[in-house]
Amino acid sequence: MSSSTDWPLWEVFVRSRRGLSHTHAGSLHAPDAEMALRNARDLYTRRSEGVSIWVIPSTAITASSPDEKDSFFEPAGDKPYRHPTFYEIPDGVKHL
Amino acid sequence: MSAALALGDDALVLSHRLGEWAGHAPVLEEDVALANIALDLLGQARVLLSLVGDEDELAYLREERAFRNLQLVEQPNGDFAHTIARQLYFSVYQHLLYERLAAGDGEFAGLAAKAVKEVAYHRDHAEQWVLRLGDGTEESHGRMQSGLDALWRFTGEMFQPVEGLDSTDAGFDWQTLEGSWLAAVTDVVDRATLTLPAGPRSGGWAAGAGRQGLHTEPFGRMIAEMQHLHRSHPGASW
């Protein structure tokens, strides 16, 4: 009863204005990249939400696994010296 | 003023036809796309009709014979290929026409400059689909070809001079416009592995008839539906 061809899924990234990076807006189906781009324009920028769009086949994205959360991201947690607030500077010293 | 009416009616009537697709499109993404085009056209219609008078009086209270739109835009939607054929023929014409109007210094230069960006997108949408349907499956190829064939006879009318558009300061002539249109349509049709229809495009009763207020039978039913509610409550505001 249904069409056998399910168009592939695309992830859509929209730059909301110049100077900002593209952020993930959602996904959509399209037969190919050109149509994906047009569908993204119609669907995700109906209210002037964007000045630039990327579409990426969902299958082309490799994601980190939630199970690796600890090994991927926790090691960064004990290195507070990477943050400026780690350092104490006497009151009154400026431009630091 | 007849030029504003002609262009305004084209946009109004085509927008109405595209609005009939709502909820019926072959895929949800296309529901969104067709509605976008319909909304652009309705916006253009409102600006153009307002140059002539009250937009609602003009849309809802004129009789069939007073409408100045092309017969092409009033043709029923048919299947998706039919609608896309109508979109291709009209949007290429509208794009070329508005480009020239925008470049001139006539009274339509300002609104054409804004509309031409919308219309460029409509044209792209139509071309993308002609390519996909023409060079898709055997069935889609056949349907696309019959859509192009069926509407071919309505395309000559687009190049009948419209009073008020072809004044010298608009800087174009209709023959050149027609040449550009034919070249552009031929190019898309070729790339889509389709054949340019061979039948007559002008002469006989069809040429220029819509612009003179002679329409096809489906148009009467279309405006009966469009105008019914408004006419049932004379003087009411909505």
Next chain:
Amino acid sequence: MAAVTAHQTTQKTLGTANAAGGAGSTAAAGETDAAAADHLAAFDAAVAADERIEPRDWMPDAYRATLIRQMAQHAHSEIIGMQPEANWITRAPSLRRKAILMAKVQDEAGHGLYLYSAAETLGTSREELLDKLHAGRQRYSSIFNYPTLTWADVGAIGWLVDGAAITNQVPLCRCSYGPYARAMVRICKEESFHQRQGYELLLALSRGTEAQHAMAQDAVNRWWWPSLMMFGPPDDASSHSEQSMAWKIKRHSNDELRRRFVDICVPQAEALGLELPDPDIRWNEELGGHDFGAIDWSEFQEVLKGNGPCNEQRITQRRRAHEEGAWVRDAAAAYAAKHAPAQTSPRTPASASASAPTSASAQHVEETA
């Protein structure tokens, strides 16, 4: 720091932003009972701490199934909901109203798309969900089984139906499942115009001619009770409520939201100059809210069973649009297969850095509109 096990490494290759479902479910092969218990504890803790659950996180199968059911029903409601309003696009009585209505029906298609794509992060596909809708195996909101008989119905749908939907949906912006919550934020933002246009439409009718006023009152009479039913069965009869509340998919009970909706509508109706068709509505000082009459749940059950005025018509139209569109979808897929660019290897990952993606199949555009 946990060692990366063989099982975990295999998951990396499955990864997409919308990871295939099942990757994190209890069904994963070789998982011990202890590991399952750990996962459940982590899930429960995340929900309790009001953290969002994301697609690739482990989640109980029943949580996944509940979400798919609810999001699918929600998406189906958006696209079936296009029909009663699209019924009036060609007859809208002014060009301004026509533009508004077209934009609104278009938004509904858009909302359906947001929701289907959010549901797809759980490992289902839109095609599968549509098949279930067309086969009558998944539901949509019963409210759309009522007909739009006059122009005023467009206003009543905006004011009452969208109003009830918003009351239902605003708490969903904080739903525990991330993609659903994010879709709802976008939808709620866009919906607010829907309700206001409906109210404004009714106001114009109510203040218009006698015939227009009567048209508006008639529409409110017909849509009021079905709108109240949109909040679902009373709390003591709702089969899904309790578990959904515990999982923070749902944040307020059906009756609580229904009461809130009545309280919102009573003064709005007064400002409209229209009456709500319930003689039992009155202020209850003690409760700090309105009492209202008993809902005829037998009608609700009948419509749910498929015996509403438009059940058959709505689903038939949906099926027909889908079936008649099959050749178009097939054509575009065939074209894409013929014209697919040669695969570049290896692919450049979709980086969030300065340059545009360079993968052959990815595309970008600047300043399109």
